[in-house]
Amino acid sequence: xxxxxxxxxxxxxxxxxASSQLAxxxxxxxxxxxxxxxxPALTDTQAVRELVLSCQSADLPxxxxxxxxGNPTGEQVEYGIACFxxxxxxxxxxxxxxxxxxxxxxxxxxxRQQQPLWQFEDVGENWTKADANLIAPVIALPTTAGxxxxxxRASVITDTQRQSKRIIFHPKMLPxxxxxxxxxxxxxxxxxxxxxxxxxxSHNLEAYCSPSYHPMAEAIAIEGMRLIKLYLPIAHIxxxxxxxxxxxxxxxxxxxxxxxxxxxxxxxxxxTLGGRYNLHHGLxxxxxxxxxxxxxxxxLHEKMxxxxxxxxxxxxxxxxxxxxxxxxxxxxHIPHTLSDLGVNVQDQKAIAxxxxxxxxxxxxxxxxxxxxxxxxxxxxxxxxxDL
Numbered sequence: 001x002x003x004x005x006x007x008x009x010x011x012x013x014x015x016x017x018a019s020s021q022l023a024x025x026x027x028x029x030x031x032x033x034x035x036x037x038x039x040p041a042l043t044d045t046q047a048v049r050e051l052v053l054s055c056q057s058a059d060l061p062x063x064x065x066x067x068x069x070g071n072p073t074g075e076q077v078e079y080g081i082a083c084f085x086x087x088x089x090x091x092x093x094x095x096x097x098x099x100x101x102x103x104x105x106x107x108x109x110x111x112r113q114q115q116p117l118w119q120f121e122d123v124g125e126n127w128t129k130a131d132a133n134l135i136a137p138v139i140a141l142p143t144t145a146g147x148x149x150x151x152x153r154a155s156v157i158t159d160t161q162r163q164s165k166r167i168i169f170h171p172k173m174l175p176x177x178x179x180x181x182x183x184x185x186x187x188x189x190x191x192x193x194x195x196x197x198x199x200x201x202s203h204n205l206e207a208y209c210s211p212s213y214h215p216m217a218e219a220i221a222i223e224g225m226r227l228i229k230l231y232l233p234i235a236h237i238x239x240x241x242x243x244x245x246x247x248x249x250x251x252x253x254x255x256x257x258x259x260x261x262x263x264x265x266x267x268x269x270x271x272t273l274g275g276r277y278n279l280h281h282g283l284x285x286x287x288x289x290x291x292x293x294x295x296x297x298x299x300l301h302e303k304m305x306x307x308x309x310x311x312x313x314x315x316x317x318x319x320x321x322x323x324x325x326x327x328x329x330x331x332x333h334i335p336h337t338l339s340d341l342g343v344n345v346q347d348q349k350a351i352a353x354x355x356x357x358x359x360x361x362x363x364x365x366x367x368x369x370x371x372x373x374x375x376x377x378x379x380x381x382x383x384x385x386d387l
Contacts, residue, residue, distance in 0.1 A: 017183055036051075072102055074160065080103060092104045098149045112136070113134055114131075122154060138173070178253070194232075199282030201232070231244040263363045268364070272351050276351065352377055
């Protein structure tokens with residue numbers, strides 16, 4: 001039997017007001033001068049001010065870096081590195097969604113290395129070029145329930161020269177501590193709650209569908225989907241429901257733990273489209289989800305049958321799962337087509353060609369050719385399901 005190499009996440013603290021433990025966690029992790037990587041929309045919030053003040057009051061000099069976009073770029077990583085070095089920081093605290101966590105992990109990896117960012121792209125053994133002893137520790141406090149980047153060993157960074165997203169990887173990029181505090185998510189507006197929640201669903205779903213063998217990840221994925229089925233609609237309607245918010249944070253973390261099993265064509269296309277159009281990653285996955293499922297339909301009958309039973313869907317099998325996803329998207333006001341997001345048909349061939357080469361494509365239940373990616377793109381653009 002082929003040797004298998006499985007990894008599981010880091011230490012996770014979960015609960016209401018868990019973020020109040022941040023200063024003590026920093027000290028436990030030997031972080032004396034944390035750099036806060038904060039989503040730009042959160043920099044002036046009371047929650048961020050209180051967390052920074054709690055560290056400063058505990059004799060942990062801190063500063064904030066927030067000069068990055070929703071799809072962080074290589075140039076923005078360089079700005080963050082300069083801030084990290086100028087402030088003589090020795091660790092990073094990320095506050096925000098996937099963009100803040102991704103750029104925070106990239107800064108932590110590269111800041112003290114001799115090699116530049118793109119040398120650590122997830123290709124071959126590139127990660128071995130890094131001196132692991134120079135990687136700064138990261139504490140992650142997600143304020144959205146979607147990417148699960150807080151338990152990931154990689155970052156997705158946009159290369160503006162190539163107009164593409166590139167995956168930066170190192171095992172020690174994994175945050176040393178995760179704090180899941182639902183109080184930090186209650187201000188997330190409904191449309192972002194929906195998009196990030198569907199992102200969490202896409203991670204669990206694609207991990208479940210991946211043909212690679214990882215029964216632990218598969219079990220996590222189906223339970224993650226059950227939690228999303230129960231709690232995403234509640235969190236969308238009632239953002240102040242802390243129980244629903246907690247369960248969605250957990251489901252998001254579960255999705256990222258599960259997708260070490262693999263992702264697929266949904267993410268291959270979302271990475272490509274996000275790099276070209278600077279669109280929200282979770283929203284792209286939400287739009288693409290039913291079209292990619294249909295492309296994989298004939299290879300998923302047994303898995304969809306099991307999933308429909310576990311989720312207690314009204315109808316069983318593939319059709320039951322597809323009906324649930326379409327109904328959930330409608331309930332969350334997710335656009336039905338890529339056209340609704342401003343994507344146009346002129347890019348069809350280029351997007352398909354780039355998606356075939358995306359690292360996520362290798363985890364799809366079947367290898368999709370460039371022509372098949374063009375077909376999925378066409379259906380997603382026009383809103384037709386290839387049944």
